[in-house]
Amino acid sequence: MTTPASLHIGVIGLGAMGRGMAASLRRAGHLVHVCDVRPEAAQAFAAEGGVACASPAEVAAHCEVLVSVVVNAAQTEAVLFGDGGAAAAMRPGSLFIMCSTVDPNWSVALEARLADLGLLYLDAPISGGAAKAASGEMTMMTAGTPAAYAKAGDALEAMAAKVYRLGDRAGNGSKVKIINQLLAGVHIAAAAEAMALGLREGVKAEDIYEVITHSAGNSWMFENRMAHVLAADYTPLSAVDIFVKDLGLVLDTARASKFPLPLSATAHQMFMQASTAGYGREDDSAVIKIFPGITLPGSPA
Numbered sequence: 273m274t275t276p277a278s279l280h281i282g283v284i285g286l287g288a289m290g291r292g293m294a295a296s297l298r299r300a301g302h303l304v305h306v307c308d309v310r311p312e313a314a315q316a317f318a319a320e321g322g323v324a325c326a327s328p329a330e331v332a333a334h335c336e337v338l339v340s341v342v343v344n345a346a347q348t349e350a351v352l353f354g355d356g357g358a359a360a361a362m363r364p365g366s367l368f369i370m371c372s373t374v375d376p377n378w379s380v381a382l383e384a385r386l387a388d389l390g391l392l393y394l395d396a397p398i399s400g401g402a403a404k405a406a407s408g409e410m411t412m413m414t415a416g417t418p419a420a421y422a423k424a425g426d427a428l429e430a431m432a433a434k435v436y437r438l439g440d441r442a443g444n445g446s447k448v449k450i451i452n453q454l455l456a457g458v459h460i461a462a463a464a465e466a467m468a469l470g471l472r473e474g475v476k477a478e479d480i481y482e483v484i485t486h487s488a489g490n491s492w493m494f495e496n497r498m499a500h501v502l503a504a505d506y507t508p509l510s511a512v513d514i515f516v517k518d519l520g521l522v523l524d525t526a527r528a529s530k531f532p533l534p535l536s537a538t539a540h541q542m543f544m545q546a547s548t549a550g551y552g553r554e555d556d557s558a559v560i561k562i563f564p565g566i567t568l569p570g571s572p573a
Contacts, residue, residue: 283304
């Protein structure tokens with residue numbers, strides 16, 4: 273089934289990822305209704321050709337496909353069931369696409385709750401960062417019923433270059449996403465530790481970066497996040513507190529089956545330490561600030 277170009281699609285949450293996803297849907301020919309806790313963000317998108325709405329319920333009144341791009345399960349609950357929530361306004365047979373990183377068991381339960389209301393659901397966490405979201409080149413890890421995929425039509429492909437279909441019911445999308453977050457968080461923590469050691473030993477930050485990014489020890493996260501450290505720019509594209517949350521979900525999932533994750537546990541403690549030190553809302557590369565006795569680029573000597 274191909275989604276008609278005139279389909280009305282709602283996007284709730286216009287942060288670093290949601291803003292780009294909404295733009296990708298609009299470029300694909302869909303009429304995109306949006307809302308955000310910051311009304312000015314919705315109005316700015318409307319000025320470019322979308323439709324600004326005041327609440328998730330207003331979005332749901334106009335759209336049969338809703339894409340939720342908020343931070344966590346609590347915010348998703350508010351989008352659906354809070355004041356002005358979408359669930360009560362969604363028509364039977366409408367589709368809710370959930371793109372947050374959440375406990376997989378919560379996602380499974382949400383599918384059942386929405387089914388009881390006659391609504392379809394896709395467990396569809398995302399990865400790739402703001403730039404790939406804006407260009408429609410991110411990755412979606414999806415799971416849901418055939419009816420949910422049919423309702424989505426080509427909307428998923430409009431938002432993402434890679435759409436992985438991981439099962440015919442909710443759960444596996446969120447499971448694969450937290451596995452991705454395990455690796456991402458550990459890699460950022462390891463990158464910060466390596467850069468901190470080099471600085472402690474008196475090597476210039478730019479020399480460490482140049483050599484490692486052309487050597488076997490490189491990782492995507494080292495190359496991307498340590499560039500932020502070199503620039504002394506901790507503007508939160510993805511914040512420290514995101515990994516406090518996401519690595520916490522990783523550890524909760526593993527704890528339920530008594531599965532050991534020693535590297536994840538250590539990385540989680542590093543992000544917790546950074547958050548407690550006051551860096552929780554800074555870019556996740558700010559985890560490097562927990563290391564003593566080093567002078568970071570841009571800091572007073």
